[in-house]
Amino acid sequence: MVSMEFEPVIGLEVHAQLVTRSKLFCGCSTEFGAPPNSNTCPVCLGLPGALPVLNRKAVAMAVKAAMALGCRINAVSVFARKNYFYPDLPKGYQISQFDRPLGESGSVTVLSGERSDSGKIGNRQEKIFGITRLHLEDDAGKSIHEGLPDSGSKSYVNLNRTGVPLIEIVSEPDFRSSQEAYDYVTHLRKTLLYLGVCDGNMEEGSLRCDANISIRPKGSETFGTRVEIKNLNSFRFLQRALDYEIERQVDVLSQGGGIVQETRLWDEAEGRTLPMRSKEEAHDYRYFPEPDLLPLKLDPAWIERLRRELLELPGPKMKRFIEQYGFSVEDALLLTGTAELAAYFEKCAGASGNARASANWIMGDLAYVLRNSGKGIQDSPIPPGNLAALIGKIDSGEISGKIAKTVFEEMARTGGNPAEIIQRMGLAQVSDETSLGALIDGILAANAKQVAEYRSGKTRVLGFLVGQIMKETRGQANPQVVNELLQKKLAGG
């Protein structure tokens, strides 16, 4: 809990790996999981004389991301060397952007809520968070300190990641709670996935996040001493690390102590942040313009073409779902969770003419099937057209809601369409008066006592008789026809 007297000030730096096939400055593959050090060449190994050539696709993706985050696109940006020594950085520098980044001065509107004790997020409200800058840079390699035969005495290095294109998105220090930070990175990830520029896979390191956090007395305009937290491998870790750090800093200040400006690592197992060894700290990157690359000049016509390629983003899509289909915020958030899910829903709703039922099936039975089979919506065994056809058959009275569940299970199992399954399994609703009439005659003959009761005025037994008929037909008798026939026969008897 934050004491009433203090408020946290949080800023975030997010590194997102772009999904290009080749690296930022050479033709090496970016494939994850290739044999160690196989995706390398003189350029990304930083061998003398090798020259970088900029990947146009990476620039296009970075421009789209910057636009989607409301940034101004700088017509001229400049690559700069960020110098530091580390074993996984063979060049001895990263090629990044410094004082002239690709995108600047953006903002995002995020629905931010509050997390209840049960972990559910509710009470969402729109909040605007500033984006300071978005720039392109190449990634470093990976040092591996654990899990290999001689890890006890050695560290290993894999340079496959060296030179993979990244965008770094730096926020303004606009977050006042761990939940706001959590909601922002969730929004960011969703936006990048919608754009198709990042796969958002945190386990593989495609999306990484560092946080800056300080504490100040509530109402104060000046910033406190800030601490940087690294090693945040999931959004939940981010939130837990921030909560821990807020409490730690409040404790230090409340006891009259001072915060040390430092970098700390989140230790998930211990549930706390720990200071990094200070010698890994002192940053003086000695940035200077990259002499092997010309300034990046973007043609305004090309920028405009990229702008026209932007599809509907998650925020506007969610608002449209609320207005167009009358959904709640929570339903709209869920259904716009990914571009693929939203597209599936819209196909189903369009074909069935029943948005509410489409949403219910997708968020209920279909979500269950997908979760159990570990599949995404794009691999759904039931195409949206088939789900729409099923909804159509319920709406037209061809099958009951109960039978529809059986048909749905068979659709999920076989990938078949509802008409074929209803036919094959003999599940169509029986409305034929002749066959139902004969069946009812049999039921009445077998339940003479109830028939007598009904005729003596105890009409409540009607429900029992209807139940017998439904049981006999395994729920397939048309209830309306059954009721009419039954009453006619009981009255006429």
Ligand SMILES: [Zn+2]
């Ligand atoms: Zn290479």
